[in-house]
Amino acid sequence: MRPPPLVYLLGAVSFLMDVASEMVYPLLPLFLGSLGAGAGVIGLVEGVAEATASLFKVVGGRLSDRLGRRRPFLLLGYGLPALFRPILALATSPWQVLLYRFLDRAGKGLRTAPRDALIAEGVPREALGRAYGLHRGLDTLGATLGPLLAFLLLPAVGMRGVFWLSAIPAFLASLLLLRLREAPSPPKALPPLRLARMGPGYRRFLLVSGLFTLALSSNAFLLLRLEDLGLSEGQVTLAYTLYNLAYALLAYPLGSLADRVGLRRVVALGYGLYALTYLGFALATSAPLALAFLLVYALYSAAFEGASRAYLATLVPEGEKASAIGLYHTLMGLLLLPASLLFGLLWQALGPGWAFGVGAGLALLALLLFLVDGRVRPPYAG
Numbered sequence: 001m002r003p004p005p006l007v008y009l010l011g012a013v014s015f016l017m018d019v020a021s022e023m024v025y026p027l028l029p030l031f032l033g034s035l036g037a038g039a040g041v042i043g044l045v046e047g048v049a050e051a052t053a054s055l056f057k058v059v060g061g062r063l064s065d066r067l068g069r070r071r072p073f074l075l076l077g078y079g080l081p082a083l084f085r086p087i088l089a090l091a092t093s094p095w096q097v098l099l100y101r102f103l104d105r106a107g108k109g110l111r112t113a114p115r116d117a118l119i120a121e122g123v124p125r126e127a128l129g130r131a132y133g134l135h136r137g138l139d140t141l142g143a144t145l146g147p148l149l150a151f152l153l154l155p156a157v158g159m160r161g162v163f164w165l166s167a168i169p170a171f172l173a174s175l176l177l178l179r180l181r182e183a184p185s186p187p188k189a190l191p192p193l194r195l196a197r198m199g200p201g202y203r204r205f206l207l208v209s210g211l212f213t214l215a216l217s218s219n220a221f222l223l224l225r226l227e228d229l230g231l232s233e234g235q236v237t238l239a240y241t242l243y244n245l246a247y248a249l250l251a252y253p254l255g256s257l258a259d260r261v262g263l264r265r266v267v268a269l270g271y272g273l274y275a276l277t278y279l280g281f282a283l284a285t286s287a288p289l290a291l292a293f294l295l296v297y298a299l300y301s302a303a304f305e306g307a308s309r310a311y312l313a314t315l316v317p318e319g320e321k322a323s324a325i326g327l328y329h330t331l332m333g334l335l336l337l338p339a340s341l342l343f344g345l346l347w348q349a350l351g352p353g354w355a356f357g358v359g360a361g362l363a364l365l366a367l368l369l370f371l372v373d374g375r376v377r378p379p380y381a382g
Helices: 005-034 039-067 071-083 085-089 094-122 125-177 200-213 219-228 233-261 263-283 287-315 318-350 352-372
Strands: none
Touching (some): 005 071, 005 094, 039 071, 039 094, 039 318, 071 085, 071 094, 085 094, 094 125, 094 287, 094 318, 125 233, 125 263, 125 287, 200 287, 200 318, 200 352, 219 287, 219 318, 233 287, 263 352, 318 352
């Protein structure tokens, strides 16, 4: 069963927005440095940005459920980053870049849960893996194209020129959303958001996902490890581009596989592939071997990102889909800060082998906990 047109539309919107975002994101540290910002300020800007995105995910989801509408939050969430591009392009101080990143990530937070809920509500459960796999694939394809466009345009127009031009795909994404139609539900009063009402399957997956999130770290550490093993900066950039491309190409086939063999099985496969990747990076003694495990990491991303979202959609209550999805993403986003901090401290104190080894161990623990959870299985989850 092919995903409905809704998924292709939302995938195209995400593709365009990721082209716009990834044209900008790799240049931001350099741009902040040119404005006189040090490493501490750059870290503050990115920390505020990611915390904002995490916190706004539950806000967007809750308001969407309360109002019975998804489309306005998508229009706002995708429109804000496009509308406020001039703040970045005209910035003359770091605080203006911080303002832009806050508004940009607030938009991402507002749109994430309503968009995922819209897919869950518009796709039959037996096709959720394909739907989320297709969406993640198109999203990541945009993340692959964006840096390449920036690389090609930078010599001709400079950083500010790239920022201005990035507004074009962002506005196209917003315009494309005008084609989205939904049948809104009447506004309703919702009881306070409590985990006790979300069901045991949701709470169990939240626990497993929290443990697994502690095993996660920024992709920057993978790239740093590649450089540590002898790759040049240009080769590292190319390796990351190939990772994104492999992820984009594999996402839909693995989503289709999840629908056939069961979402739970592919989620478990993702946990295992992640543990294998980090174990490989812990033990790797040469760049070619680490590159091979980077491809395993692409396989993990393609298998897990779509299947885990689809699996989550089968666990959340019907009347509060966006709220439950938003709560999940907010909690996982907040856990990423201590996870990256732990990884960085282990790297600094004991070396990269220990850091990646601990990450692999935590991922294996999450896998074991997930596998023993056989008491609550939603329909079509495998």
